[in-house]
Amino acid sequence: MDSCHERSSEDVRKVIKTAKLHESELTEVTQILRFPDPSQQNDNLRLMLLDDNLLKEIEAGNQLIFKGDPDENAVLCTSSKTYDIKEAETSNSLLLVPELLFAASTGLDETIANNSIEGDSDSSFDKSNASLNKSADSDDRKPPREIVHKDIRSTFFTYYELKPCKPRLSKLMKLLEASRYRGPELEYAVDKSKLYNYEDLSDQIQASKAELDEELTNIQAIKIDNYYRLLEFDYEFRVLSHLLDLIEENSWPLDKISKEATLESLKDLVPNSILEAMFEFYTNASVVEGDTQYYEYKQDKVCQFLARVLLKSAGKFNLTEFLQAWRDSVPEGMTTDESLLSGIALIDKTTTPQVVWGFAESDLPEDINQRFKVLFQTKAKWTVNEISPYIQLYATEKLNVNALLTKYARASTQDGVRVFSAKHMK
Amino acid sequence: MQIYVDCKTETEAGVPEWAIIELQGLIQMKKENQNEATLVGDLHYFNRNRHPVLILGHHVLNGKEVKLEQPMAVIEKTNDGDKNSYKLKAIVKKKLLFKSRPKPIISNISEKV
Numbered sequence: 001m002d003s004c005h006e007r008s009s010e011d012v013r014k015v016i017k018t019a020k021l022h023e024s025e026l027t028e029v030t031q032i033l034r035f036p037d038p039s040q041q042n043d044n045l046r047l048m049l050l051d052d053n054l055l056k057e058i059e060a061g062n063q064l065i066f067k068g069d070p071d072e073n074a075v076l077c078t079s080s081k082t083y084d085i086k087e088a089e090t091s092n093s094l095l096l097v098p099e100l101l102f103a104a105s106t107g108l109d110e111t112i113a114n115n116s117i118e119g120d121s122d123s124s125f126d127k128s129n130a131s132l133n134k135s136a137d138s139d140d141r142k143p144p145r146e147i148v149h150k151d152i153r154s155t156f157f158t159y160y161e162l163k164p165c166k167p168r169l170s171k172l173m174k175l176l177e178a179s180r181y182r183g184p185e186l187e188y189a190v191d192k193s194k195l196y197n198y199e200d201l202s203d204q205i206q207a208s209k210a211e212l213d214e215e216l217t218n219i220q221a222i223k224i225d226n227y228y229r230l231l232e233f234d235y236e237f238r239v240l241s242h243l244l245d246l247i248e249e250n251s252w253p254l255d256k257i258s259k260e261a262t263l264e265s266l267k268d269l270v271p272n273s274i275l276e277a278m279f280e281f282y283t284n285a286s287v288v289e290g291d292t293q294y295y296e297y298k299q300d301k302v303c304q305f306l307a308r309v310l311l312k313s314a315g316k317f318n319l320t321e322f323l324q325a326w327r328d329s330v331p332e333g334m335t336t337d338e339s340l341l342s343g344i345a346l347i348d349k350t351t352t353p354q355v356v357w358g359f360a361e362s363d364l365p366e367d368i369n370q371r372f373k374v375l376f377q378t379k380a381k382w383t384v385n386e387i388s389p390y391i392q393l394y395a396t397e398k399l400n401v402n403a404l405l406t407k408y409a410r411a412s413t414q415d416g417v418r419v420f421s422a423k424h425m426k
Numbered sequence: 427m428q429i430y431v432d433c434k435t436e437t438e439a440g441v442p443e444w445a446i447i448e449l450q451g452l453i454q455m456k457k458e459n460q461n462e463a464t465l466v467g468d469l470h471y472f473n474r475n476r477h478p479v480l481i482l483g484h485h486v487l488n489g490k491e492v493k494l495e496q497p498m499a500v501i502e503k504t505n506d507g508d509k510n511s512y513k514l515k516a517i518v519k520k521k522l523l524f525k526s527r528p529k530p531i532i533s534n535i536s537e538k539v
């Protein structure tokens with residue numbers, strides 16, 4: 001290797017000959033690779049492996065975002081997906097050459113002159129001329145040779161591997177937990193430093209915009225005065241009670257709830273942003289009459305919440321008594337069903353009397369091993385239906401609930417039913 | 427914390443396509459050239475089969491054009507005042523892979539290559 005004087009086609013021809021190659025078997029363009037002078041060298045470049053989706057996003061000119069705090073593993077987000085980042089090493093050298101010509105662009109066609117060659121404006125571009133080919137070489141009609149210089153911008157031994165992953169959303173609940181809304185009269189007590197607006201959450205949560213928005217809806221976060229808040233359980237019950245009382249007060253059929261009347265009636269009792277949000281969470285559009293859209297309450301959701309209210313007190317309840325109290329607590333016309341207790345309560349039908357007690361998924365440990373430990377300590381044997389709501393959050397496309405159970409639990413059959421228990425005996 | 431990657435292209439031509447040359451081992455510069463570019467080698471292509479051939483110092487490397495299983499993006503880290511950000515520079519869809527053992531050039535050559 002030598003310092004870089006501009007090499008001529010003659011220099012190149014000599015090297016071809018020395019290497020025992022024949023110029024006639026080569027295409028017309030020779031690219032001379034070189035490391036640029038140190039001032040041109042760039043250590044700021046990174047290589048990232050893309051999937052089809054990322055390639056589409058990049059080619060569309062869409063913004064990507066690296067997200068993560070110093071103590072977190074970084075992710076890369078598009079507007080709707082999240083990717084895990086791993087640094088991969090290669091034992092080979094990867095030389096990055098901007099605008100390197102591939103074979104097809106180096107004169108394989110007969111019409112060399114018409115080839116558009118994407119030459120670097122910085123690189124020297126010698127168009128070789130037939131008249132220059134006067135040398136002592138024995139061939140008297142030499143093919144033309146074009147010399148193009150190409151700089152190696154950087155050499156890589158590592159690159160980022162991007163793999164689609166689940167967004168890291170558990171932090172969201174934790175962040176919003178500290179500022180649960182307990183009613184306007186208790187707002188004075190809220191620690192203002194623990195309030196988060198959308199930009200704050202976007203900054204802190206390793207998820208795409210679409211995934212973050214979906215989770216905010218899932219956990220029923222409400223935008224109050226620009227900050228996202230969760231409602232404290234008792235306050236949510238207070239608001240829901242106001243909403244449901246109106247049904248009887250106005251003798252509304254269950255599928256003809258008036259949104260306007262609801263908001264109007266309660267505007268002095270509950271802040272508007274909360275009324276709107278709660279109405280949205282708990283109702284679906286039903287019929288349209290004239291110009292007016294009417295709504296119906298989501299029966300399952302209402303009944304499940306009211307069950308949670310009853311279960312809130314600690315301890316086990318007589319199942320029959322509980323079911324009766326539950327039936328009495330829901331609006332007339334709505335039906336309760338044991339199946340709605342899935343994920344919020346456990347029922348033991350082997351005892352006399354049969355009992356039920358509150359057992360919420362949200363109260364369980366986040367770590368999967370810890371969680372299975374608690375689950376099997378609480379109940380020795382579970383059917384798939386019983387345990388699913390408590391481990392659903394760990395399921396991915398590749399590892400569904402059944403796969404999780406195979407991995408973390410021991411299967412057996414009891415009375416013809418497949419049940420799961422702790423993998424290891426204590 | 428968020429660091430943005432700007433993928434907008436300045437020209438209508440879209441994202442430039444660059445290439446990777448993959449070699450076994452490492453090319454090192456014999457002497458640090460402070461203010462000049464350093465020659466590395468000559469890259470040719472065979473007419474017959476489109477295979478690349480690279481003459482590097484005293485070695486001839488034979489390779490082939492390979493379409494990457496997964497394309498790669500080249501991003502450049504920039505520092506805008508106190509904020510870090512990245513800009514998309516190019517996409518790589520193909521590489522020249524030189525896997526076979528380099529053939530040494532055995533002859534007495536007086537010129538330096």
